[in-house]
Amino acid sequence: MKHLQEKAALREFGDNQIIRVSTRIMVPFIQLFGLYVIAHGHVSPGGGFQGGVLLGASYILLALAFDLKTSFKNFSESMNGILGNVGALIYVGTAVLCALVGGLFLDYSALTALLPIDPIQWRYLGVFIVEVGVGLAVMSIMLSLYWDLSSGGDMDEGL
């Protein structure tokens, strides 16, 4: 028994073990479902926005059940800023790239100049690229909103 207690203390189990253990079990499945929603948004309901919110909610769940430090260990503050900017840049960059290679703004079929496959297939792929960008941006924005609101901007301990 004592051994078990020491082991639990080592793994940072605190006052509310049930919440923490169930959070650790739930978070990977929520993230997997978020990735599925982004990648499978063409066929089933979903898309970049919903998948990004799900991914952000998984990290928010970590920050709720533990504290902000554990959340930073899993997803650091600088990486959050980088991913948010990259996500918004993917969308706008794809749109500008379409205009640069000779098509209209946001006309994905013009991207055949880069990789010669079927233009209709390029429209399918273009929507996927754009949704990945939306997902990244929404995930990091939602997470940073929660960080700022829950800690009052101090980013130290949270609720």
Next chain:
Amino acid sequence: MKAIALLASVITGAVLLYGVQDFAPWADPTSPASTHVASYYIENTVRETYIPNIVTAVLGDYRGYDTMFETVVIFCAGMAVICVLRRSKS
């Protein structure tokens, strides 16, 4: 003060309920919303984009400009919250 708030809510609700009378019936194929471009999307989406989910096709391809600025709006909201609330560590 509470009476004024209640009065304002009741009047607004009554006006909204009056406005609901002008709605088209649910799933009416002859309503103005489903006669303009909806039939074009339903007929041509799979042929033009290979995407089976019409909602994703409209959001990501036909109305991509709208979704782009939606992302930009969310991005700006996040940046504004960071600028107002976050204090630097040093």
Next chain:
Amino acid sequence: MTWQLDLLILALVLICAVATIMARDLLGAAVIFGVYSFLMCLLWAEMGAVDVAFTEATVGAGISTVLFIAAVLRTSRRCKD
């Protein structure tokens, strides 16, 4: 679809909306607002707008409830007036 289900969900939505205003405990009001969002999600899904229902479930019930709870816990938990 079936008007009985519609009526039931709409009545529950109305009850949740009134309870959100009436609740003195702001944390409880935030949780009831999450229930309201889930009922709206059910209503969208029942009317066939599955994408809107998905967005309502993730953003309305998930993120905005969490943000409300964060705001309540940072300020005051009791309603003053």
